[in-house]
Amino acid sequence: MLENIQLLLDNPVALLNLLLDGIMIGAIFALIAYGMALVWGVMNIINLSQGEFVIFGGFIGYYTSTDWTLAIGPSASPWVSLEWGGISPLWALVIAPLILYGIGRAFYALVIFRLVDRDLFTSILATFGISIFLQQLMNGVFTAEDVIAQHGMGSWVLVDGTTGELVIEQVRVIALVFAVIVGAVLTFYLRQTRGGQAIRAVAQDARAARIMGINADQVYARTYALNAAICGAAGVLISMTLVIHAFSGLIYTVRAFMIVVIAGLGNVAGVIAAGLGLGAAEKVADIVIGTSYQTAFITGLLLVVLLWRSLRLGRQRKVLR
Amino acid sequence: MRRGLLFALATSVALTAGPAAAKVEGDTVTLGAAISLTGKYSTNGKHTRNGYDLAVKKINAAGGVKVAGKSYKLKIVYYDDESRGARGAQLAERLINQDKVKFLLGPYSSGLTKAIAPITEKYKIPMVEANGASRSLFTKGYKYLFAVLSTSEQYLASSVALLAERAKAMGKKPSDMKIAMAFENDPFSQDIRAGIIDDAKKYGMKIVVDGKLPRDLSDMKGILQKVKLVKPDLLVISGHAKGAALAIRQIAALRLNVPMLAMTHCDSAKVIKKYGKKAEYTLCASQWAPTLTYKDDVFGSAGDFAKTFNKAYGYQPPYQAAESAAAVLVFADAFRRAGSFDTDKVRAALAATQMQTFYGNIKFDKTGKNIAKPMVLYQIQDGKYVVVAPTKWAAAKPRLPIPKWGKR
Numbered sequence: 001m002l003e004n005i006q007l008l009l010d011n012p013v014a015l016l017n018l019l020l021d022g023i024m025i026g027a028i029f030a031l032i033a034y035g036m037a038l039v040w041g042v043m044n045i046i047n048l049s050q051g052e053f054v055i056f057g058g059f060i061g062y063y064t065s066t067d068w069t070l071a072i073g074p075s076a077s078p079w080v081s082l083e084w085g086g087i088s089p090l091w092a093l094v095i096a097p098l099i100l101y102g103i104g105r106a107f108y109a110l111v112i113f114r115l116v117d118r119d120l121f122t123s124i125l126a127t128f129g130i131s132i133f134l135q136q137l138m139n140g141v142f143t144a145e146d147v148i149a150q151h152g153m154g155s156w157v158l159v160d161g162t163t164g165e166l167v168i169e170q171v172r173v174i175a176l177v178f179a180v181i182v183g184a185v186l187t188f189y190l191r192q193t194r195g196g197q198a199i200r201a202v203a204q205d206a207r208a209a210r211i212m213g214i215n216a217d218q219v220y221a222r223t224y225a226l227n228a229a230i231c232g233a234a235g236v237l238i239s240m241t242l243v244i245h246a247f248s249g250l251i252y253t254v255r256a257f258m259i260v261v262i263a264g265l266g267n268v269a270g271v272i273a274a275g276l277g278l279g280a281a282e283k284v285a286d287i288v289i290g291t292s293y294q295t296a297f298i299t300g301l302l303l304v305v306l307l308w309r310s311l312r313l314g315r316q317r318k319v320l321r
Numbered sequence: 322m323r324r325g326l327l328f329a330l331a332t333s334v335a336l337t338a339g340p341a342a343a344k345v346e347g348d349t350v351t352l353g354a355a356i357s358l359t360g361k362y363s364t365n366g367k368h369t370r371n372g373y374d375l376a377v378k379k380i381n382a383a384g385g386v387k388v389a390g391k392s393y394k395l396k397i398v399y400y401d402d403e404s405r406g407a408r409g410a411q412l413a414e415r416l417i418n419q420d421k422v423k424f425l426l427g428p429y430s431s432g433l434t435k436a437i438a439p440i441t442e443k444y445k446i447p448m449v450e451a452n453g454a455s456r457s458l459f460t461k462g463y464k465y466l467f468a469v470l471s472t473s474e475q476y477l478a479s480s481v482a483l484l485a486e487r488a489k490a491m492g493k494k495p496s497d498m499k500i501a502m503a504f505e506n507d508p509f510s511q512d513i514r515a516g517i518i519d520d521a522k523k524y525g526m527k528i529v530v531d532g533k534l535p536r537d538l539s540d541m542k543g544i545l546q547k548v549k550l551v552k553p554d555l556l557v558i559s560g561h562a563k564g565a566a567l568a569i570r571q572i573a574a575l576r577l578n579v580p581m582l583a584m585t586h587c588d589s590a591k592v593i594k595k596y597g598k599k600a601e602y603t604l605c606a607s608q609w610a611p612t613l614t615y616k617d618d619v620f621g622s623a624g625d626f627a628k629t630f631n632k633a634y635g636y637q638p639p640y641q642a643a644e645s646a647a648a649v650l651v652f653a654d655a656f657r658r659a660g661s662f663d664t665d666k667v668r669a670a671l672a673a674t675q676m677q678t679f680y681g682n683i684k685f686d687k688t689g690k691n692i693a694k695p696m697v698l699y700q701i702q703d704g705k706y707v708v709v710a711p712t713k714w715a716a717a718k719p720r721l722p723i724p725k726w727g728k729r
Contacts, residue, residue, distance in 0.1 A: 004547075007547070007550055007551075011550050014546055014549065014550055017546065018542070018543065018546050021542050021546075022542075025540065025542075139360065139361075139363070140359070143363065143364060144359075144360060144361045144363040144364055144404075145364050145562070146562045146563040146566050146567075146590065147566075148566055148567075148570060148595060154574075155573075155574050155576060157576065164549075164550075165549075165576065167574070167575055167576050242539055242540055242567065242570075243539075243563055243567045243570070245361070245563060246361075248537060250537070251537050251539055282540075283540075283542060283546075284543075285543075286540075286542070286543020286544060287543050287544070287546065287547050290533060291503070291533065291535065291538070291543055291544045292506055292532070292534065293535070294535045294537075294539070294540075295535050295537055296535075
């Protein structure tokens with residue numbers, strides 16, 4: 001462990017590369033966490049199917065980028081006869097949110113509306129159920145293969161010298177920019193528009209909002225669908241940077257949960273900061289304590305943060321909201 | 322309550338009296354297999370099933386298996402184990418107790434084979450398996466388990482030998498060579514790791530990175546960045562299809578230069594199709610290759626098998642399909658030599674197997690693993706898999722060292 005730290009300190013360029021990589025992937029985590037914070041804050045539901053929405057979006061990214069006839073094979077179902085090779089998965093950044101918005105609406109109409117105003121335990125169970133359902137559905141429909149979305153973008157070599165190389169992946173830069181834009185748009189939407197005001201009003205006091213003539217159910221449905229859409233976009237970016245599998249959603253739910261716990265609800269800037277921080281911390285931990293503890297590190301960090309917060313709150317006699 | 326009891330009684334009667342497929346009915350012998358048709362192994366589960374089915378089809382088309390003067394057709398009963406060990410074990414019990422199947426073909430993956438082997442052992446039912454390579458399967462003293470494939474510690478051993486050869490060619494000592502490793506934390510990959518460590522020790526090579534990858538691996542950038550810093554002569558990676566796909570993607574993204582890169586599961590991760598040029602020069606371990614010169618009378622040569630398979634299923638057979646087909650051939654051969662369908666006689670015949678199939682030579686040692694077939698090492702050259710080691714089957718010279726990213 002010590003020699004790993006020494007190795008990083010001896011190679012500042014590599015350390016910088018690592019941190020930048022982590023920060024940029026952290027931007028995607030932040031995106032997923034926005035959505036979770038939104039649903040949590042407005043509807044008081046901890047959405048455990050977050051990761052599955054992400055993976056669903058990832059598969060959409062994969063299918064836009066892949067030659068359809070190749071992907072499905074000659075035993076193709078008769079209703080898919082598209083003959084085009086794939087297009088850039090960047091298009092999926094538009095397509096996936098639209099599809100996921102619809103899926104979010106559908107789940108709201110089927111399940112989620114029953115959970116509003118119920119206790120947290122019920123909503124956790126129900127959304128966990130949705131996550132299992134989606135996993136199996138994706139496994140059945142999209143197969144159990146590990147897939148990546150091809151994008152044809154390369155890397156920039158910024159520093160290339162005896163001190164080491166600084167290599168930046170173009171996709172990760174896009175992810176960072178996209179996350180910041182979505183964050184900005186979301187903040188603007190929530191603060192400045194009528195729709196956003198309605199969401200905030202319902203979040204503050206659903207009964208009062210109803211009396212004022214706001215259709216709270218409509219707001220809930222929109223919020224939940226918006227979250228699914230954000231996850232969809234994040235999933236496309238994940239499939240372009242990493243690799244996805246029908247069952248690999250959970251880790252993104254855990255990360256989002258962790259970020260929201262650190263940043264608190266209704267704090268978009270905090271979510272971004274926590275997301276980027278988590279991404280960078282993960283990468284450094286990868287080298288210092290080893291990749292095998294990747295998941296353990298995230299959950300361990302979550303534990304530490306929760307402990308620390310409860311200690312701090314205990315001192316100030318506040319209530320954790 | 323009463324109705325429930327009655328219902329339970331009725332179903333249990335129906336189950337025991339149901340049409341149990343006996344092991345030999347008329348002129349048909351039934352084999353059983355629980356394989357992963359759904360769940361995380363479903364892709365390879367399908368390759369396994371296709372291999373089994375194709376072998377059965379070919380054998381039956383050629384008149385079946387001649388046992389004690391009479392020709393028998395083969396048939397396989399399948400169940401879906403959902404890629405879960407517990408389910409696999411349950412289904413094996415069901416195949417043996419309810420369906421009265423006396424001969425089992427293996428499931429996909431070491432983990433599931435591990436779950437089923439104790440059951441077949443308990444009932445003394447011979448199982449020929451083609452997709453469980455973990456060496457821990459062969460340390461338990463199983464008497465009824467036979468595996469046609471090479472065990473996992475041999476998977477990448479030839480890459481270490483190749484590294485030693487290269488060291489000599491460069492005028493260096495093999496003991497100057499440095500190896501970096503990243504292996505998933507599962508029995509199969511850890512076996513491969515043990516094999517590499519043994520071989521590295523033999524040559525006195527130094528292991529500079531010994532990374533473990535988690536099962537739910539999502540990003541390899543960290544460990545690859547470390548590899549970039551320590552500059553090894555050989556990087557070895559094994560993390561199933563996910564590890565292979567992620568490694569190729571991120572090695573290119575990071576522009577990580579290593580003189581030699583060896584890994585497993587290149588073909589199941591479809592790295593050539595997915596990455597094209599980025600996958601070039603990668604060395605890949607394989608159980609089998611269509612260019613090998615093995616032959617048998619059912620399929621013909623390895624190349625003929627590939628052609629037949631491609632015609633039947635519309636894709637090139639991965640080695641998982643080839644070894645599965647070979648498992649059926651082994652059973653057919655054992656039936657013929659045993660001259661009977663008595664499980665003990667068939668077991669004895671299996672233990673004495675000594676044959677060549679299109680997949681390779683097959684001869685089992687005391688523990689039931691195949692010791693007659695070596696692993697092969699492919700290199701991706703100009704977008705194709707080309708066998709480069711062992712030298713006996715090499716179709717081309719390995720292109721090494723891998724040029725630096727700026728020059729590729």
